[in-house]
Amino acid sequence: MGKATVIPFGPQHPVLPEPLHLDLVVEDETVVDCMPQIGFVHRGLEKLVETRDYNQFIYIAERICGICAMGHSLGYAETVEELMGVEVPKRAEYLRVIWHELSRIHSHLLWLGLAADAFGFESMFMHCWRLRERILDIFEKTTGGRVILSVVKVGGVARDIDAGQMSEILATLEGIKSDYGALMRTLLTDSSIKNRTVGVGAIGYDDAVALSMVGPFARASAVNYDVRSFGRGAYGDLADFQPILDNQGDCYARVKVRCLEVLQSIDIIAELAAKMPAGDIAVPVKGSPADGAQASNVLEQPRGECYYYARGNGTKHLDRMRMRTPTSQNLAGMATALKGCDLADVNMIILTIDPCISCTER
Amino acid sequence: MGYASKSPWVIHYDGSSCNGCDIEVLATLCPGFDGERFGVVNTGNPKHADIFLVTGSVNEQNIAVVKEIYDQMVEPKVVVACGICACTGGVFHDCYNVIGGVDKAIPVDVYAPGCAVRPESLIDAIVEGVKVLDEKAAALKAAKKGGR
Numbered sequence: 001m002g003k004a005t006v007i008p009f010g011p012q013h014p015v016l017p018e019p020l021h022l023d024l025v026v027e028d029e030t031v032v033d034c035m036p037q038i039g040f041v042h043r044g045l046e047k048l049v050e051t052r053d054y055n056q057f058i059y060i061a062e063r064i065c066g067i068c069a070m071g072h073s074l075g076y077a078e079t080v081e082e083l084m085g086v087e088v089p090k091r092a093e094y095l096r097v098i099w100h101e102l103s104r105i106h107s108h109l110l111w112l113g114l115a116a117d118a119f120g121f122e123s124m125f126m127h128c129w130r131l132r133e134r135i136l137d138i139f140e141k142t143t144g145g146r147v148i149l150s151v152v153k154v155g156g157v158a159r160d161i162d163a164g165q166m167s168e169i170l171a172t173l174e175g176i177k178s179d180y181g182a183l184m185r186t187l188l189t190d191s192s193i194k195n196r197t198v199g200v201g202a203i204g205y206d207d208a209v210a211l212s213m214v215g216p217f218a219r220a221s222a223v224n225y226d227v228r229s230f231g232r233g234a235y236g237d238l239a240d241f242q243p244i245l246d247n248q249g250d251c252y253a254r255v256k257v258r259c260l261e262v263l264q265s266i267d268i269i270a271e272l273a274a275k276m277p278a279g280d281i282a283v284p285v286k287g288s289p290a291d292g293a294q295a296s297n298v299l300e301q302p303r304g305e306c307y308y309y310a311r312g313n314g315t316k317h318l319d320r321m322r323m324r325t326p327t328s329q330n331l332a333g334m335a336t337a338l339k340g341c342d343l344a345d346v347n348m349i350i351l352t353i354d355p356c357i358s359c360t361e362r
Numbered sequence: 363m364g365y366a367s368k369s370p371w372v373i374h375y376d377g378s379s380c381n382g383c384d385i386e387v388l389a390t391l392c393p394g395f396d397g398e399r400f401g402v403v404n405t406g407n408p409k410h411a412d413i414f415l416v417t418g419s420v421n422e423q424n425i426a427v428v429k430e431i432y433d434q435m436v437e438p439k440v441v442v443a444c445g446i447c448a449c450t451g452g453v454f455h456d457c458y459n460v461i462g463g464v465d466k467a468i469p470v471d472v473y474a475p476g477c478a479v480r481p482e483s484l485i486d487a488i489v490e491g492v493k494v495l496d497e498k499a500a501a502l503k504a505a506k507k508g509g510r
Contacts, residue, residue: 011427014406017384018376019424039423041378044457051456063453066382066478110385126393133394147382147478358381 004032007343011040015118015347018357022350026343034338036331042361046321053316054080054289055154064323065359066147067110068301070103072359073152075299075323078233079308080154082295084287089280090234092156094272097234098169099143099151101265106135107302108258108265111354112187115255118347119196127183134176138169156282166273173266184259188252197252201337201349204249213333215304215326216257217353221249227300234272241268251345254352288316301326303354325359369401370492373411373435377428377464379418382478383445387415390488395481402488408434413491415484416468419447419460425467432468438498440491442472445479452477 005026011019019040025033048060062073074096081088113128136146142161143149151158161169187193203213208221218225226243228235235241244260246253289312297308304326313319330353337349372391376384391397391404405411408431420428432441443464446452451462464470471494474487 011424012375012406012408012431017374017388018381019378019427040421040427041376041418042421042423042459043378043419043454044459045454047458048456060453063380063382063477066380066385069380069382129389129392130394133389133392136389136394145478146480147386356381358376358379 003027009346015114015351017114018355020350020355020357022338022346024338024343024346029343031338031341031343031346034335036335038357038361040361041358045362046323049318049321051317054318055285055316057318057321058153059150061321062148062150062152064362065356067107067356068103068303068306068359069148070099070152071299071301071306072323073149074100075297075301075306075308076310076321077152077154078299079295079297079310080289080318081285082297083289083293083310083312084154084285086155086283086285088156089283090277091160091279092281093234094276095157095161095281096152098161098269098272099139099149099157101268102135102138102169103149104265104302105262106132106139108262109135111258111302111351112183112255115348115351116187116193118351119193121193124183124186131176131179131183134172138172141165142169153282155285156280158282160281166276170270170273173269177263177266180262187255187259194252196345196348197255198250200251200345201341201352202248202250203333203337205247207336208249208333211333211336212329213304214329215301215354216254216261217304217330217333219243220246220253220257222247225305227298227305230298237275238268238271251348251352258354288312288314289318290314301359303327303356303359304329306359323362325356325362327353327356327360330355331360367496368412368492369403370412370440370488370495371403371405371410372413372415372488373405373408373431374415374417375428375431377416377418377420377448377467378424378460379445379447383417383448383476386478386481387417387444387484390481390484395485397481397485397488400485400489400492408432409436411435412439412495413488414439414441415444415488416441416464417444417448417479418464419451419454419457419462420464420467421459422461425461428464428467438495438502440471440494440498441468442474442484442487442491443470444474444484444487446475446477449473449475
């Protein structure tokens with residue numbers, strides 16, 4: 001064994017769209033330890049609930065993260081609705097889930113592209129992002145925004161999707177399927193990709209549970225945990241929902257789980273579109289949360305379970321808003337997966353947890 | 363401007379943004395908008411870059427990193443503030459931890475507002491940045507001649 005050396009990784013690094021700093025302790029070519037350092041994106045958003053009222057804060061909530069924007073506005077709105085005892089119309093619930101699943105597709109396609117870039121497959125990166133543009137076109141048509149949608153509000157949604165738009169969405173998704181199938185075949189069967197992913201950064205079931213991993217990262221280690229299977233909101237009306245699992249726990253399994261989740265999301269959207277009830281898309285919300293009222297909520301973000309907590313103080317402003325994001329749950333798993341890996345695999349392992357630093361630090 | 367005098371290489375850094383503008387910066391360079399039509403190439407090395415695309419309102423911990431990347435870039439160089447947070451601080455302007463805009467840390471040449479910044483306006487900003495790059499290159503050349 002050689003002498004231990006520390007190699008700094010980030011905060012500015014070609015594979016990271018976001019700033020994350022790691023001190024990698026390396027002996028020869030093997031990583032023996034890693035110390036993450038975060039704080040480059042901390043803006044202090046939880047503090048802003050004191051200066052913005054609960055209706056305004058939804059626009060802050062969705063700017064916690066530009067990739068999970070739809071999820072955060074949805075999670076926040078559901079929490080405040082529970083706090084105030086608001087019943088959301090059924091149609092609004094369906095529309096929310098449809099947009100949320102679309103954003104899962106866009107997030108996973110984005111991630112598959114970045115992962116391909118991490119092992120040097122740049123044309124695959126371009127192809128994934130080309131498909132992702134079709135989802136962003138749907139967002140732009142239905143909400144007006146590509147990234148920040150601003151479509152969820154406390155009490156419902158701000159816009160409706162009419163029958164014509166809905167059939168257009170379904171046609172687009174159906175059209176994506178064949179292109180996506182070709183990409184997926186390459187990602188899952190190409191030998192040059194398998195060389196970089198199979199057996200790399202494996203985490204077993206026991207470790208995954210002990211480290212409280214969530215999302216596709218945990219499901220790749222056979223942890224059967226997906227908040228969508230609780231059947232809340234429109235998810236409850238799905239005929240059948242089975243989380244996608246794999247038992248290998250390595251980078252290949254994580255790619256595979258996310259690949260299949262895209263197809264699952266397309267199916268969920270098609271099913272909900274067929275069952276879409278008519279009716280209002282929002283109810284008026286008046287008054288303010290009671291003093292001392294508390295509410296909590298969980299939501300399956302593209303990266304895993306996200307927990308929300310809110311407390312009222314009798315005014316329009318919330319007393320406290322807290323969230324625990326999937327990436328902060330998964331950082332411990334990432335540090336474990338990195339120990340003992342080759343230096344060349346560090347990029348791939350960091351990306352396979354799909355880190356979202358701006359969610360984590362807020 | 364007629365023909366672009368240079369194919370600008372860009373470096374991107376997330377100065378405490380929400381990711382929204384960062385993924386739009388990458389989307390600009392991908393097939394949908396194809397920034398590569400203008401010869402724009404994304405590089406991870408500040409020493410190779412002509413244009414610095416910074417997003418976000420820059421927090422206390424990030425000032426040093428943004429300055430470091432800027433200092434490592436070779437003259438002439440152009441800084442583009444991508445998104446409203448990078449321009450003015452945006453919705454985060456009154457957060458306790460942000461300085462509210464990239465121009466409080468390093469000099470900015472082109473501002474591209476939007477939340478998130480649209481790829482069209484980013485392409486516009488980069489093309490504008492090439493113009494500024496030309497002017498700076500000419501000024502450097504003139505200064506060199508004058509010095510002799």
